[in-house]
Amino acid sequence: MKKQLRTDLNAQTKTELVTALCTKLPPVVDDLWWPLIPVGKVEGKDGRSWQNDDAQAVIDNTQLPFLLDIDHASELTNDTRASGWFEELKITDGFIYARVDPTKSGAKAINEKDFKFYSPALNINKKTGQVHSFSSVGLTNKPNLDVPALNKKQGNQQEPQTQTQTQTQTKQKDNTMLDALLKALGLPPDADQATALNAIQVLKTATETNAMQQQQPDLNSFVPKATHDQTVTELNAANAKLQEMADAKHNEAVEVAINQAIDNKKIAPADKDYYTAQCATEQGLADFTKFADNKAAIIGDSNLQDKPPKKEGDAELNAQDIQKLESMGIVV
Known part of the structure; x- marks a missing residue:
């Protein structure tokens, strides 16, 4: 065996x-x-x-x-x-x-x-x-x-190494280092010196090219910092202006919705500030509008808009007086 x-x-x-x-x-x-x-x-x-x-x-x-x-x-x-x-x-x-x-x-x-x-x-x-x-x-x-x-x-008490032994150990160390280098370069263990040197040169060239690109960036891919900063400032200012306009439009819509609800007797005038605060967001305004549309009026119509107030000393007519006047064609 x-x-x-x-x-x-x-x-x-x-x-x-x-x-x-x-x-x-x-x-x-x-x-x-x-x-x-x-x-x-x-x-x-x-x-x-x-x-x-x-x-x-x-x-x-x-x-x-x-x-x-x-x-x-x-x-x-x-x-x-x-x-x-x-x-x-x-x-x-x-x-x-x-x-x-x-x-x-x-x-x-x-x-x-x-x-x-x-x-x-x-x-x-x-x-x-x-x-x-x-x-x-x-x-x-x-x-x-x-x-x-x-x-x-x-x-x-080991005797000193001979020159041949030292050379052999050095050669073995070099071989180990060479094997590690070939592995790091992705080359087979039997690669010759020319192949290894070519791989090192390719790697060196790629490294130098990358370093140069970092020092001199592509103008199509980058802008100067000053231009970038100015653009950011202008963009922030434009966004702030748009937000200001949006806020003004929103506040106007809230005012209209609240006043309409008061006119329609859906809310009391005393509650205006409360409901205005609830309408601070778009969603809040939408919720309030839906609330006001579905809510019944809290105060009935008095029908007094076109009638003058009573004067002091005026006698109040009773039902019998009103009936007599109507029989004479007088409507009060």
Whole structure:
């Protein structure tokens, strides 16, 4: 099952697979963690490269524990004797680290410097070039990839990095930065330098054009502030004048409606101020007009408009007197 998985996922032959990566060996200590591959782009000295974009997925896909052998014997031959076992994986400082528990023979080979490097055997997806999982790790003397040195002191007594290691880490950092830049520009990870520079130039030109348009606005879309302010002032004055005319017309209509209601004896003259206040709005005037039209008169017709007032000393005729006068043809 293990070999079938590797055959399905790996584009290289077994020989190419097991010499993919190499790292110097550290001395054996109780808690020994080895950096296996960097996160991101993984490049070998032989020119091959792979992508480790999802380091956690690589950890999840790897079956623990996996084998430490000699010169990838478990990958190339039927010799599966262990020089150690990798019990745990973690992501630290941009690398996938593995905790190794060497056997006696493995510890001896490392401490006596029979082997100076180690090389992970990787399962690679041949379609995408993505690292899928770890198959094993082999002690070897054929380095392919410069990653943090192994045959050095652990803890706080680490030896200084070599120039090659520093250059490798710088290159890995640059690659990570380049990948982020290509993503920000909306370009694929394999875009070349010319494509990236062209995208940057397009973005720069668009930014400069936008800045220039903000400094020099389109005259068809904007007016000077002084003209705008004057227009607003004149518009406010015109609106105020219109409102004044509307108010005068409304007040005139209220006066007519109130006086007509008084003349029609629908309201008492003493209530004029009250009803005038109720007609302050158009709706109030409409409501009052409807009220006055439907209301009965509150004072009957006295029929005294054409009759003079009685004079002092005038005798008041009774019904009998009026009947006598009518019989004589006199109407009072």
